[in-house]
Amino acid sequence: xxxxxxxxxxxxxxxxxxxxxxxxxxxxxxxxxxxxxxxxxxxxxxxxxxxxxxxxxxxxxxxxxxxxxxxxxxxxxxxxxxxxxxxxxxxxxxxxxxxxxxxxxxxxxxxxxxxxxxxxxxxxxxxxxxxxxxxxxxxxxxxxxxxxxxxxxxxxxxxxxxxxxxxxxxxxxxxxxxxxxxxxxxxxxxxxxxxxxxxxxxxxxxxxxxxxxxxxxxxxxxxxxxxxxxxxxxxxxxxxxxxxxxxxxxxxxxxxxxxxxxxxxxxxxx
Amino acid sequence: xxxxxxxxxxxxxxxxxxxxxxxxxxxxxxxxxxxxxxxxxxxxxxxxxxxxxxxxxxxxxxxxxxxxxxxxxxxxxxxxxxxxxxxxxxxxxxxxxxxxxxxxxxxxxxxxxxxxxxxxxxxxxxxxxxxxxxxxxxxxxxxxxxxxxxxxxxxxxxxxxxxxxxxxxxxxxxxxxxxxxxxxxxxxxxxxxxxxxxxxxxxxxxxxxxxxxxxxxxxxxxxxxxxxxxxxxxxxxxxxxxxxxxxxxxxxxxxxxxxxxxxxxxxxxxxxxxxxxxxxxxxxxxxxxxxxxxxxxxxxxxxxxxxxxxxxxxxxxxxxxxxxxxxxxxxxxxxxxxxxxxxxxxxxxxxxxx
Amino acid sequence: xxxxxxxxxxxxxxxxxxxxxxxxxxxxxxxxxxxxxxxxxxxxxxxxxxxxxxxxxxxxxxxxxxxxxxxxxxxxxxxxxxxxxxxxxxxxxxxxxxxxxxxxxxxxxxxxxxxxxxxxxxxxxxxxxxxxxxxxxxxxxxxxxxxxxxxxxxxxxxxxxxxxxxxxxxxxxxxxxxxxxxxxxxxxxxxxxxxxxxxxxxxxxxxxxxxxxxxxxxxxxxxxxxxxxxxxxxxxxxxxxxxxxxxxxxxxxxxxxxxxxxxxxxxxxxxxxxxxxxxxxxxxxxxxxxxxxxxxxxxxxxxxxxxxxxxxxxxxxxxxxxxxxxxxx
Numbered sequence: 001x002x003x004x005x006x007x008x009x010x011x012x013x014x015x016x017x018x019x020x021x022x023x024x025x026x027x028x029x030x031x032x033x034x035x036x037x038x039x040x041x042x043x044x045x046x047x048x049x050x051x052x053x054x055x056x057x058x059x060x061x062x063x064x065x066x067x068x069x070x071x072x073x074x075x076x077x078x079x080x081x082x083x084x085x086x087x088x089x090x091x092x093x094x095x096x097x098x099x100x101x102x103x104x105x106x107x108x109x110x111x112x113x114x115x116x117x118x119x120x121x122x123x124x125x126x127x128x129x130x131x132x133x134x135x136x137x138x139x140x141x142x143x144x145x146x147x148x149x150x151x152x153x154x155x156x157x158x159x160x161x162x163x164x165x166x167x168x169x170x171x172x173x174x175x176x177x178x179x180x181x182x183x184x185x186x187x188x189x190x191x192x193x194x195x196x197x198x199x200x201x202x203x204x205x206x207x208x209x210x211x212x213x214x215x216x217x218x219x220x221x222x223x224x225x226x227x228x229x230x231x232x233x234x235x236x237x238x239x240x241x242x243x244x245x246x247x248x249x250x251x252x253x254x255x256x257x258x259x260x261x262x263x264x265x266x267x268x269x270x
Numbered sequence: 271x272x273x274x275x276x277x278x279x280x281x282x283x284x285x286x287x288x289x290x291x292x293x294x295x296x297x298x299x300x301x302x303x304x305x306x307x308x309x310x311x312x313x314x315x316x317x318x319x320x321x322x323x324x325x326x327x328x329x330x331x332x333x334x335x336x337x338x339x340x341x342x343x344x345x346x347x348x349x350x351x352x353x354x355x356x357x358x359x360x361x362x363x364x365x366x367x368x369x370x371x372x373x374x375x376x377x378x379x380x381x382x383x384x385x386x387x388x389x390x391x392x393x394x395x396x397x398x399x400x401x402x403x404x405x406x407x408x409x410x411x412x413x414x415x416x417x418x419x420x421x422x423x424x425x426x427x428x429x430x431x432x433x434x435x436x437x438x439x440x441x442x443x444x445x446x447x448x449x450x451x452x453x454x455x456x457x458x459x460x461x462x463x464x465x466x467x468x469x470x471x472x473x474x475x476x477x478x479x480x481x482x483x484x485x486x487x488x489x490x491x492x493x494x495x496x497x498x499x500x501x502x503x504x505x506x507x508x509x510x511x512x513x514x515x516x517x518x519x520x521x522x523x524x525x526x527x528x529x530x531x532x533x534x535x536x537x538x539x540x541x542x543x544x545x546x547x548x549x550x551x552x553x554x555x556x557x558x559x560x561x562x563x564x565x566x567x568x569x570x571x572x573x574x575x576x577x578x579x580x581x582x583x584x585x586x587x588x589x590x591x592x593x594x595x596x597x598x599x600x601x602x603x604x605x606x607x608x609x610x611x612x613x614x615x616x617x618x619x620x621x622x623x624x
Numbered sequence: 625x626x627x628x629x630x631x632x633x634x635x636x637x638x639x640x641x642x643x644x645x646x647x648x649x650x651x652x653x654x655x656x657x658x659x660x661x662x663x664x665x666x667x668x669x670x671x672x673x674x675x676x677x678x679x680x681x682x683x684x685x686x687x688x689x690x691x692x693x694x695x696x697x698x699x700x701x702x703x704x705x706x707x708x709x710x711x712x713x714x715x716x717x718x719x720x721x722x723x724x725x726x727x728x729x730x731x732x733x734x735x736x737x738x739x740x741x742x743x744x745x746x747x748x749x750x751x752x753x754x755x756x757x758x759x760x761x762x763x764x765x766x767x768x769x770x771x772x773x774x775x776x777x778x779x780x781x782x783x784x785x786x787x788x789x790x791x792x793x794x795x796x797x798x799x800x801x802x803x804x805x806x807x808x809x810x811x812x813x814x815x816x817x818x819x820x821x822x823x824x825x826x827x828x829x830x831x832x833x834x835x836x837x838x839x840x841x842x843x844x845x846x847x848x849x850x851x852x853x854x855x856x857x858x859x860x861x862x863x864x865x866x867x868x869x870x871x872x873x874x875x876x877x878x879x880x881x882x883x884x885x886x887x888x889x890x891x892x893x894x895x896x897x898x899x900x901x902x903x904x905x906x907x908x909x910x911x912x913x914x915x916x917x918x919x920x921x922x923x924x925x926x927x928x929x930x931x932x933x934x935x936x937x938x939x940x941x942x943x944x945x946x947x948x949x950x951x952x953x
Contacts, residue, residue, distance in 0.1 A: 066490060089489060089492055089494055092490060092491055093492055104484050104490075105487075106483035108482065109483070113479070117488075120476065121491075121492035127474060130474055131465040133468040142287070146283060181491075346746060394934060398938075400745065402937055404749075412927035413931060416927050420923055539753075581764075588758070588764075589758050592758025593754070595754030596755060600751075
């Protein structure tokens with residue numbers, strides 16, 4: 001075990017065993033190689049950042065993890081089971097949730113409805129009971145509403161809970177995206193540039209939310225982000241991708257000092 | 271001033287999630303239902319029931335079914351007429367071949383037949399989207415048209431496909447007079463509308479809307495777009511099938527396949543567009559609009575003092591429909607239901623301007 | 625239209641032809657001339673479907689709108705021509721009708737398209753549905769709703785060919801042959817227009833990429849008026865041919881509805897696809913009606929085209945020529 005590896009998160013929670021591992025993942029679209037032989041692991045309760053210059057394949061990596069893309073080679077091991085490819089539905093059922101770079105919110109629904117949709121996997125009553133909305137169906141709706149309201153409180157979006165998301169400003173939409181992912185009470189949360197397009201204040205708020213999620217619920221977080229300050233402050237370990245390959249893997253300090261990473265960002269040919 | 275929510279605080283989620291959270295709305299709806307069930311049967315004229323209320327109610331029901339498919343789940347269907355036909359002819363066959371079956375059971379079973387076929391035609395929707403799906407549903411429409419016209423078994427060997435419903439009675443009560451038919455249909459529509467409303471605000475409704483808005487994201491949060499689409503087709507076809515059976519048995523009395531042709535499909539689609547996609551209330555408003563408009567146009571020669579032939583009136587009807595569709599799509603794509611909601615918003619502020 | 629797709633289409637066409645050739649053997653008919661007549665008949669009606677489909681493809685290529693009103697435009701054009709011909713000679717009536725169709729195109733762009741610019745495709749589709757109904761009602765209000773005979777000088781007598789080779793000869797409708805020739809000429813003219821003229825090039829640019837075209841100064845609004853006008857003229861030609869054959873009446877619109885399966889087969893953006901798709905549908909319809917009809921009771925023509933389109937869609941959800949759609953998340 002590397003002496004520099006953290007054993008506790010920034011907040012003091014113990015980092016556990018490997019919960020998610022990708023091995024030798026390669027992904028290509030036609031002739032374009034998005035990922036080449038990428039391997040890394042993620043430990044329970046940690047905040048793992050994936051960084052790299054634009055086009056490095058970071059979003060593709062997240063898409064592979066939760067099954068939206070099928071890699072040509074490689075394996076993903078999650079919670080002890082190994083697959084060549086995971087069905088997105090399975091990934092969701094087994095506790096992986098994510099946000100999207102381009103905000104895949106359901107524009108026709110309100111904030112509350114979007115977040116309740118995030119809990120869809122937990123809603124089990126059959127269609128007839130739902131139609132009559134009595135007994136188990138009603139109880140279930142109310143129960144889930146309660147949980148979602150807790151998350152709404154946490155994200156401080158009470159005032160817009162019934163507004164259709166299409167009408168919200170960008171910063172709030174990002175929070176709803178996070179809220180919908182949180183509503184699923186995931187074990188692993190994949191965040192794809194959660195702070196894109198935000199100003200300093202909004203970034204501080206979002207960082208606080210992310211840290212609180214990791215702290216209070218112990219959720220493992222895999223985070224793509226461009227803002228170096230954020231990454232260094234929030235994450236326990238960092239993976240660096242460039243042109244689809246992994247060029248560094250370690251603590252923020254290690255990565256910051258790595259020559260390969262410096263070259264990649266400065267655009268030095270390597 | 272009257273329509274204020276001040277003082278109405280919700281202390282439980284259950285009360286916040288009820289169907290009509292605002293007290294004034296509840297009073298209005300209850301009053302309306304009391305009037306519809308308790309007063310109207312006695313004061314309404316035969317013409318009112320036969321020509322306006324009964325067709326309006328049954329078409330609203332069909333529109334609710336179509337709205338679930340198109341408005342809530344985003345699957346375009348131009349084959350609604352075919353599903354009404356399946357409901358109608360299933361009900362006919364059941365009534366004729368199993369004569370002792372209760373009328374309500376007949377109607378519900380007719381819906382089940384329509385559901386089975388609906389799910390079958392929903393399977394292509396898993397791969398086909400948008401206009402392609404619309405054309406695929408036209409395949410259903412024309413095929414079913416042909417089926418009921420040519421395959422004699424369905425129509426009990428009638429030569430032209432023309433059949434008549436048996437006299438109606440339920441639990442020993444006859445349903446002959448217009449007022450009785452009106453009550454029968456009203457009861458069906460109220461129950462179905464309530465159940466539809468519950469479905470769309472529950473988990474399954476959210477899965478429909480998620481699939482409509484972004485099916486890739488829906489899949490990622492654990493909703494199976496396949497199940498969502500098939501369930502939308504199933505529920506929609508069930509409601510449309512029952513509406514078709516009601517249309518045939520209660521409104522028409524005797525009918526032929528032409529009653530459910532592609533024009534009927536378009537008519538229902540117009541109701542849903544004009545009334546408001548993704549709104550149960552909108553289905554009612556759209557149906558009301560489309561039922562009342564021709565009647566108003568029929569009065570046009572009288573108002574304008576110019577004699578117009580019935581053919582001419584139907585042409586003008588087409589023009590008005592077409593223009594209104596375009597108008598609504600440009601000005602208020604969310605239809606009459608949205609206008610209604612805006613009206614209510616203004617009412618909350620009244621008499622203040624803002 | 626890439627090489628692979630065109631191979632598919634041509635292959636499908638010949639398979640169908642072979643089926644048509646084989647079916648007499650299967651069903652016991654051994655009269656060569658009869659099936660040749662069926663095939664020719666099918667091809668002819670296929671040509672007419674293609675004509676309507678070409679209008680659809682034109683509009684879709686240039687404005688991304690699926691024009692449900694194409695059928696109504698066919699009827700409207702035919703109606704206008706027929707009624708105008710009662711008052712003026714054919715050439716003048718034709719010219720006036722062309723002006724009318726251009727006017728219609730201009731109004732549609734001005735009143736409808738311009739205001740629905742960034743909407744969902746499904747909204748635009750429903751708008752064309754509204755336009756279809758409006759044109760329908762308007763046409764019949766202004767011009768009347770009787771059945772009108774359209775006589776543009778096309779020969780009505782069928783000719784009997786190849787009497788020496790086959791006993792009884794082959795019955796060929798000269799009208800259909802003229803129609804095919806006119807359609808072919810139209811396609812050739814369109815091809816010339818698109819390839820050789822500046823406007824044609826501009827149209828192709830717009831079809832490729834709206835924004836890029838705009839950024840090099842091509843006025844989108846004017847392009848749309850031009851495209852809808854051309855589609856209107858195509859509709860007129862289709863209306864003349866169909867109307868001459870069937871008489872100008874409301875059912876013309878139902879016939880035009882069949883163009884929808886044609887564009888599904890041929891793809892929304894390919895004129896050659898529309899042609900071959902139309903031929904396949906026309907041929908398939910005729911063959912199934914003649915040989916399957918007696919078994920199933922007739923009326924197959926009503927649904928064959930749509931069911932065929934449905935079956936194709938099950939294997940190729942984007943149509944035979946469509947582009948693969950990759951959802952980006």
